[in-house]
Amino acid sequence: MRLLKPRDELAQLDDTSTDIFIKGTAQYYAMRPHGDPWDKMSLYTFAASYSVTSTKPSSASENVKLQQCDKWIKKRHNYACVRGTRLTSGNGDDYFYGLLYLYCPWRNENDIVSDYASAQDAFIAKKNLFDYSLAQHVHFTTEIEQAIMQVRLLSNDLSSIADTLAPNVTHQQLQINHEFDTEELYLDPQWTSQNAHQAAAATAAQSTTNNADSTSENLTMLHDDSLAWNNLTRNTMTDNAFYQALSNMSHDQQQIFDTVKQHFVALQKHEVNPANPKPESLRLYVTGGAGCGKSFLIKIINEYLIRISNQPTSPVVLTAPTGVSAYNIGGSTAHSALSLPVDHTRKGKTQYLPLSAEKLSQLRRKFNNVHTVIIDEISMISNVRLEHIHIRLSEIKDTTADQHSYFGNLNIIAFGDFYQLKPVFGRFIFEDPPGQHEPLIHLWRSFFKPLFLTVNHRQNGDKEYTELLNRVRVGLPNNADITLLSNRVMTKSDIQQSPFSSALHIFPTRDQAAEYNKEQLERLHFQTNTQVHVLTAIDEMIDGPVNAKDIPAKDLISTNTSETAGLEKNLHLAQGCRVMLLRNILSEDGLVNGAQGTVEDFLFENSGSDELSESTSLNEQTITGVYVKFDNPKVGQTIQDHCKNNAILIRPITARFFAHYGTVFTRTAFPLQLSYASTVHKVQGLSLTKAVLDIGDKVFSSGQTYVALSRVTSIDGLALLDFKPKKISVFQSVIREMKRLTDSITQNSQTQETEDT
Numbered sequence: 001m002r003l004l005k006p007r008d009e010l011a012q013l014d015d016t017s018t019d020i021f022i023k024g025t026a027q028y029y030a031m032r033p034h035g036d037p038w039d040k041m042s043l044y045t046f047a048a049s050y051s052v053t054s055t056k057p058s059s060a061s062e063n064v065k066l067q068q069c070d071k072w073i074k075k076r077h078n079y080a081c082v083r084g085t086r087l088t089s090g091n092g093d094d095y096f097y098g099l100l101y102l103y104c105p106w107r108n109e110n111d112i113v114s115d116y117a118s119a120q121d122a123f124i125a126k127k128n129l130f131d132y133s134l135a136q137h138v139h140f141t142t143e144i145e146q147a148i149m150q151v152r153l154l155s156n157d158l159s160s161i162a163d164t165l166a167p168n169v170t171h172q173q174l175q176i177n178h179e180f181d182t183e184e185l186y187l188d189p190q191w192t193s194q195n196a197h198q199a200a201a202a203t204a205a206q207s208t209t210n211n212a213d214s215t216s217e218n219l220t221m222l223h224d225d226s227l228a229w230n231n232l233t234r235n236t237m238t239d240n241a242f243y244q245a246l247s248n249m250s251h252d253q254q255q256i257f258d259t260v261k262q263h264f265v266a267l268q269k270h271e272v273n274p275a276n277p278k279p280e281s282l283r284l285y286v287t288g289g290a291g292c293g294k295s296f297l298i299k300i301i302n303e304y305l306i307r308i309s310n311q312p313t314s315p316v317v318l319t320a321p322t323g324v325s326a327y328n329i330g331g332s333t334a335h336s337a338l339s340l341p342v343d344h345t346r347k348g349k350t351q352y353l354p355l356s357a358e359k360l361s362q363l364r365r366k367f368n369n370v371h372t373v374i375i376d377e378i379s380m381i382s383n384v385r386l387e388h389i390h391i392r393l394s395e396i397k398d399t400t401a402d403q404h405s406y407f408g409n410l411n412i413i414a415f416g417d418f419y420q421l422k423p424v425f426g427r428f429i430f431e432d433p434p435g436q437h438e439p440l441i442h443l444w445r446s447f448f449k450p451l452f453l454t455v456n457h458r459q460n461g462d463k464e465y466t467e468l469l470n471r472v473r474v475g476l477p478n479n480a481d482i483t484l485l486s487n488r489v490m491t492k493s494d495i496q497q498s499p500f501s502s503a504l505h506i507f508p509t510r511d512q513a514a515e516y517n518k519e520q521l522e523r524l525h526f527q528t529n530t531q532v533h534v535l536t537a538i539d540e541m542i543d544g545p546v547n548a549k550d551i552p553a554k555d556l557i558s559t560n561t562s563e564t565a566g567l568e569k570n571l572h573l574a575q576g577c578r579v580m581l582l583r584n585i586l587s588e589d590g591l592v593n594g595a596q597g598t599v600e601d602f603l604f605e606n607s608g609s610d611e612l613s614e615s616t617s618l619n620e621q622t623i624t625g626v627y628v629k630f631d632n633p634k635v636g637q638t639i640q641d642h643c644k645n646n647a648i649l650i651r652p653i654t655a656r657f658f659a660h661y662g663t664v665f666t667r668t669a670f671p672l673q674l675s676y677a678s679t680v681h682k683v684q685g686l687s688l689t690k691a692v693l694d695i696g697d698k699v700f701s702s703g704q705t706y707v708a709l710s711r712v713t714s715i716d717g718l719a720l721l722d723f724k725p726k727k728i729s730v731f732q733s734v735i736r737e738m739k740r741l742t743d744s745i746t747q748n749s750q751t752q753e754t755e756d757t
């Protein structure tokens, strides 16, 4: 917008004159003198540092005259604040034009883009001309670098990202430099395994895969509904960590990354020029054996999509079937992210429940910027669950009426390995759904394109063990494999005397894990004489048939924590015992479901009417808080005030759950559980340096032995309490599905070849 000159000035102009506008800063900037520093000065610097005056300055040093005009340039005493319309990458080419206009020196506005097809092309070509004397303005450098990064992320030249992120460091140096601050997790196996161990230990005995996942609309944690959205934040990696991760991708990971990237490049081209075709939504299934870097790739893709989106919230929803696997990728469980119903039928036949109006509008707001849903550990997601995900996303994105739209038109990228665990309830995703749920189209078989990862990263230092695991995965171990594994069996007492005594113990069943946790607590008690406290939950019936009130609560409520929102009725804890957090208390501070630590102390306060437990009283006092020192010192840093020796005070929470005879209860309890042991189902997805496994008679499902064995990074980190070779097995349906997927790739490439010729 430009202002016309006043009427009397216009009247004095020649009839043919075009000099009808009042000159503004931009016009004066175009008339600045030539030479140093003016040639390389941007409009932004000019406007911030200089003013234009009609009075000739008295000092000779300030005597800088504009060209073709009787005005002088005067240096300001203080910088001026430059204001203008703020554009984002969502504004397409205007965004790049705005950056060029403000920060890249020009003489004639028509020249800003003239030689290039678009402002973005001009931006790429001119990036070295940007007025870097502006580096003192923090927002400037950040903004330009973000734009450069964005352009490069969308281009095919990943190596050029190195110049942006670390201009003085060569590619090779970056690869070997392990001293970057916060995000070592992609490079340092030691770090990764320790942290994974912390998460793994989160999975103590009492809970099933549902324990921390009980935040559906039906089974809602009353105190914090926002918890499922811990992934909707930005800045998950530092620039250096991101670049390191990109440059560390193996060839197969790179190819899959490129497939995803090409989609967004095509989309961007379409947005800049609608004549370019709009790519179809992504429906990918990324698969490969345990440890081939599926979760690693998820983190990179997630970060990439966040970086190219330029939106205030993440455009990606990261989900997984269990709390720990979700924690492992920094996401939330599929059913908490989408408010899906919990499977009370325990047969994978739950009916789909539409959302309440309030919940729907809440989820619509949260999904506003979301374009991609990533699901890890898809082998544990049932066919019915996939159908519910499709319906829920359609509901959220309001595409239900469109018969040709699936998953709300969002991109769905599934990661997993069908040779690992199957859904706890229900059938594999590739099997036909039960009759009443049968969709018109088979969601899995019709849409999902397989992409294969083949390079093992978890056991990459132990080739022999990697090959053994490859054979166990497909159910074909040889005699040498059986002998090697049999030699890892140790007695319980030998384990207690060895470095394995502190390693996570992994059992097939919850009862076994619970038993081991109990044993360890008793051991601690006898060795250190620490008192074991019983923290009893408060249960309250909030809904149900009138006559249910006469039935004692203990007859209505299951003792299985998977049916009580993961919370135990009687939690046994002692100073010094190992625990895991069961809820996301403060996600951005690392206080998340799965974080592991040690009980440092208890907080005793005067008991009131809401006392947590009569059995915790100590001189009329009750335990109202548990101080936990988390293994990761970064956990809970922002709430230091509540710390005692760096331990974080954990308070009880209240959760709602369904009980027998149609009753609904709330349970107020500490969101903690003992974590010396875990079940195999809870550790799928994790990497551990050391573990003690029971893969004996209690193994009850195909894939369990493989998942357990593939957690450790080498055979040296493996101790077995029991091993039964006959328990190494594979579902025939998985073999058939893998064949179908592999054949589909071959067929596609044959069709492609025919089309090319």
Ligand SMILES: Nc1ncnc2c1ncn2[C@@H]1O[C@H](COP(=O)(O)OP(=O)(O)OP(=O)(O)O)[C@@H](O)[C@H]1O
Binding pocket: 185, 186, 187, 189, 192, 193, 248, 249, 250, 253, 288, 289, 290, 291, 292, 293, 294, 295, 296, 297, 417, 457, 458, 684, 685, 686, 687, 710
């Ligand atoms: N390209 C890579 N460079 C370095 N480390 C990697 C790479 N890819 C994966 N890793 C590391 O290898 C280990 C296993 O990777 P990850 O957990 O992603 O495998 P996964 O395929 O998801 O395994 P699972 O099937 O058991 O869930 C992790 O410690 C991860 O950080």
